[in-house]
Amino acid sequence: MKIISLLLLFIVGFMPVFAQETMQVTDVNNNAGLLHQNGQIYLVVLVLLTIFAGIIFYLVRLERKISRLEKK
Amino acid sequence: MAKYWWKILCTILLLYVITVGMLIDIPYLPKLKESIRNLFYHVPMWYTMLLCFLLSVVYGIIYLRKNQLKYDVISNEFVITGLCFGALGMITGMEWANVQWGAPWSNDPKQVGAGLTLLIYAAYRILRHSIKDDEKRARLAAVYNIFSFALLIPLVYIIPAHFASLHPGADNKPFEALKTQDNLLKYVSIPAMLAWPLLGIWIFDLRLRIQKLEQPETFIA
Numbered sequence: 001m002k003i004i005s006l007l008l009l010f011i012v013g014f015m016p017v018f019a020q021e022t023m024q025v026t027d028v029n030n031n032a033g034l035l036h037q038n039g040q041i042y043l044v045v046l047v048l049l050t051i052f053a054g055i056i057f058y059l060v061r062l063e064r065k066i067s068r069l070e071k072k
Numbered sequence: 073m074a075k076y077w078w079k080i081l082c083t084i085l086l087l088y089v090i091t092v093g094m095l096i097d098i099p100y101l102p103k104l105k106e107s108i109r110n111l112f113y114h115v116p117m118w119y120t121m122l123l124c125f126l127l128s129v130v131y132g133i134i135y136l137r138k139n140q141l142k143y144d145v146i147s148n149e150f151v152i153t154g155l156c157f158g159a160l161g162m163i164t165g166m167e168w169a170n171v172q173w174g175a176p177w178s179n180d181p182k183q184v185g186a187g188l189t190l191l192i193y194a195a196y197r198i199l200r201h202s203i204k205d206d207e208k209r210a211r212l213a214a215v216y217n218i219f220s221f222a223l224l225i226p227l228v229y230i231i232p233a234h235f236a237s238l239h240p241g242a243d244n245k246p247f248e249a250l251k252t253q254d255n256l257l258k259y260v261s262i263p264a265m266l267a268w269p270l271l272g273i274w275i276f277d278l279r280l281r282i283q284k285l286e287q288p289e290t291f292i293a
Binding site: 041042044052056059062069070 | 086091094274281282284285
């Protein structure tokens with residue numbers, strides 16, 4: 001648990017670094033269609049959906065576990 | 073099945089918010105550009121937090137009226153859920169601000185207000201931990217909760233409305249930002265403002281049911 005929270009802190013700490021990079025890119029080409037130019041956004045959506053599926057899967061598992069305990 | 077319908081609705085709405093929110097062609101905004109999509113993810117965190125804290129103070133008042141410990145447990149679980157979403161709102165807000173405003177923290181009135189709110193509710197949790205007696209803890213926590221909610225509204229809405237803010241819509245009325253929003257954005261922002269609070273309630277529901285299993289004697293009466 002401690003390791004996971006440390007890892008999370010590490011990731012969150014480095015996020016501004018990544019964010020800065022994207023800012024520079026958008027400043028160079030500031031057209032509205034930028035996001036769809038190379039189709040890579042679909043990959044990002046896929047990643048987001050995977051993470052979301054994982055979270056919902058986790059919540060449903062908890063839901064089932066609690067329901068089972070409630071029946072006892 | 074009938075009990076689960078809103079959880080399924082929440083999942084479907086969030087799927088919509090994630091896919092359509094990322095893929096929709098947004099109107100061209102000179103400053104925000106594509107980052108306006110954060111409107112579908114960052115802003116609803118605060119709405120979820122506000123809903124949780126509102127329900128928490130409602131149950132706090134019910135506890136004071138009825139004097140049954142179960143209402144205190146409900147109130148506390150709402151504060152915990154609200155704090156989680158508030159922390160997410162704060163982190164995502166700082167990430168967005170770092171790019172758009174040039175620094176994660178720029179003492180924007182809304183930032184300060186939201187930060188103070190989180191500190192006040194964190195103090196609520198500390199207060200609870202410092203009292204051993206159940207009845208005393210419940211009563212003090214409920215009273216503190218009323219005071220902190222009374223502070224929350226001016227801190228998040230009223231005070232920032234009187235200062236120049238980097239937040240759009242903060243300089244006039246809270247719903248002005250939604251009214252001036254482009255229709256295209258509303259297709260996603262309105263479902264998002266429903267979907268994320270539903271997720272918050274879902275998490276609260278799980279937390280409360282664990283409490284019911286852990287201390288069934290509190291919930292019998």
